[in-house]
Amino acid sequence: MSTEEPIPYPFPRPGALDVPAELRALRDRPVIPVVLPSGDRAVLVTRYEDVRSVLTDPAVSRNLNRPDAARMTSNNKMFQDEKMDPDPPEHTRVRRLVMKAFTATMVENLRPKVQEIVDELVTKMENGPCPADVSEAVAFPLSIRVICDLLGVPTEDQDRFRGWTDRFLSTGKYSGPEIGAAMAEINAYMGQLIETRRAHPRDDLISALTQVHEDDDTRLSEYELHWWCRLLLLVGYETTASQIGYMVAKVLAHPDQLARLRADLSLVPLAVEEVLRWKLLNGSLSMLRYVTEDIEVGGVTVSKGTSIIPAVESANWDENVFSCPHEFDVARADNHHLTFSVGPHFCIGASLARSELQIVLETLLRRFPDLRLAVPVNELGRSEGTLIGGLLQVPVEW
Amino acid sequence: MRVTVNRDTCCGSGLCVVAVPQVFGHDDETVVVVNEPEPPAALADLVREAARRCPTGTIRLLDDE
Numbered sequence: 001m002s003t004e005e006p007i008p009y010p011f012p013r014p015g016a017l018d019v020p021a022e023l024r025a026l027r028d029r030p031v032i033p034v035v036l037p038s039g040d041r042a043v044l045v046t047r048y049e050d051v052r053s054v055l056t057d058p059a060v061s062r063n064l065n066r067p068d069a070a071r072m073t074s075n076n077k078m079f080q081d082e083k084m085d086p087d088p089p090e091h092t093r094v095r096r097l098v099m100k101a102f103t104a105t106m107v108e109n110l111r112p113k114v115q116e117i118v119d120e121l122v123t124k125m126e127n128g129p130c131p132a133d134v135s136e137a138v139a140f141p142l143s144i145r146v147i148c149d150l151l152g153v154p155t156e157d158q159d160r161f162r163g164w165t166d167r168f169l170s171t172g173k174y175s176g177p178e179i180g181a182a183m184a185e186i187n188a189y190m191g192q193l194i195e196t197r198r199a200h201p202r203d204d205l206i207s208a209l210t211q212v213h214e215d216d217d218t219r220l221s222e223y224e225l226h227w228w229c230r231l232l233l234l235v236g237y238e239t240t241a242s243q244i245g246y247m248v249a250k251v252l253a254h255p256d257q258l259a260r261l262r263a264d265l266s267l268v269p270l271a272v273e274e275v276l277r278w279k280l281l282n283g284s285l286s287m288l289r290y291v292t293e294d295i296e297v298g299g300v301t302v303s304k305g306t307s308i309i310p311a312v313e314s315a316n317w318d319e320n321v322f323s324c325p326h327e328f329d330v331a332r333a334d335n336h337h338l339t340f341s342v343g344p345h346f347c348i349g350a351s352l353a354r355s356e357l358q359i360v361l362e363t364l365l366r367r368f369p370d371l372r373l374a375v376p377v378n379e380l381g382r383s384e385g386t387l388i389g390g391l392l393q394v395p396v397e398w
Numbered sequence: 399m400r401v402t403v404n405r406d407t408c409c410g411s412g413l414c415v416v417a418v419p420q421v422f423g424h425d426d427e428t429v430v431v432v433n434e435p436e437p438p439a440a441l442a443d444l445v446r447e448a449a450r451r452c453p454t455g456t457i458r459l460l461d462d463e
């Protein structure tokens with residue numbers, strides 16, 4: 001198999017709202033050789049059960065700081081840092097401290113606050129020019145305010161940190177030095193903010209984490225504190241904002257499904273899960289792993305030292321698990337998609353993202369009985385050369 | 399039905415806590431705790447669904463047959 005010509009991954013998207021054509025025939029084989037944007041080789045795991053088991057296998061590591069591990073891109077280290085151990089039990093220990101702010105219970109308590117922000121943004125959109133771009137009118141301001149409030153980052157600084165995030169998530173859009181400069185800037189920015197919050201704690205996560213650190217420095221080192229605070233800001237809003245934009249476009253592009261939803265708004269949570277199953281992220285490049293002991297994947301041996309990508313977008317389309325997977329069905333039952341991953345790296349923001357998506361969808365449908373896309377679907381563009389690959393704009397009219 | 403959990407693997411999502419608060423809770427490090435290891439039959443379906451949805455496979459169920 002190693003002699004087979006690897007196919008380039010991530011796959012190109014045929015249209016802004018569609019999934020790549022390559023995905024359809026992919027699951028004929030459990031493991032496929034691919035070549036990444038860096039030029040390095042890896043294997044892609046295609047089937048649902050195998051993706052689950054790879055993500056939860058202790059012989060599959062997220063630590064790519066190894067001489068023979070594949071790199072995602074040639075000039076961006078993304079989530080890798082040689083000083084941070086990204087595997088359990090060390091990772092799990094630190095993650096638990098951060099997770100306190102993001103449990104499903106915490107997020108339930110936050111719902112009224114999220115609803116308030118959505119109402120305010122939607123009212124502003126309604127009173128402004130029509131058509132409007134949902135992405136800049138609602139999706140970004142909402143998810144930025146929510147994560148800023150939780151962390152204790154001033155929203156006024158968004159002009160600065162949006163630029164840093166853009167570079168952090170680059171898979172080709174920016175050069176190495178541009179990415180390096182942005183990372184240095186966010187390090188300095190976060191370092192200063194942490195000192196301010198340590199001196200004058202408030203009711204936010206950064207303040208709380210500085211206290212953990214103060215109380216018992218064996219539990220959260222200064223380095224870990226800085227690393228996690230930066231990470232949460234960099235991954236805490238663009239993901240959700242892009243998914244909100246994608247959700248609005250996807251739902252409006254399917255009039256039959258839109259009508260079902262309008263007839264019964266209690267379907268909104270299921271519709272959100274279906275939008276998540278369609279997954280927006282540009283493939284699963286960022287889920288790259290490294291195999292530390294020979295493992296079996298769908299009857300094939302994957303040897304120690306192989307770099308491996310669990311292809312969530314393929315798993316989400318596995319016809320052995322999802323009936324009619326290529327149908328967009330806002331009332332799909334048993335939708336156990338893997339868009340938030342599974343195992344020790346299960347997305348920390350999953351509950352938060354879900355509640356933002358649900359509240360936005362419900363509110364827009366309730367407030368605008370005739371909401372529609374203001375441009376034809378084939379004119380929607382996606383941002384290129386970035387991990388998330390969200391829609392550039394989502395113009396709607398009402 | 400008997401409910402057990404592996405506290406080493408729990409990633410603290412809290413999904414089970416929200417789904418079946420009568421059975422699952424969190425300690426102060428957001429690791430799952432089982433408040434009701436032998437839940438009443440009326441909750442069995444909810445508990446099974448919570449176990450299936452647990453992103454880390456932390457929840458184990460022993461069915462009494």
Ligand code: HEM
Pocket residue numbers: 095102231232235236237239240243286287288339340341342344345346347348349350352353
């Ligand atoms: C719809 C929106 C989102 C999607 C689709 C998403 C997706 C993901 C995925 C797939 C992973 C796991 C990566 C892996 O297994 O390698 C992940 C991890 C993570 N997510 Fe999200 N995410 C979203 C929103 C958020 C938000 C709002 C936050 C803010 C708190 C967040 C914070 C994180 C963090 C910190 C991790 C790393 C967890 C770890 O390594 O233990 N995400 N996310």
Ligand code: SF4
Pocket residue numbers: 403407408409410411412413414415422429430451452453454455456457
């Ligand atoms: S659902 Fe699983 S991982 Fe999440 S809190 Fe419950 S036991 Fe832990």
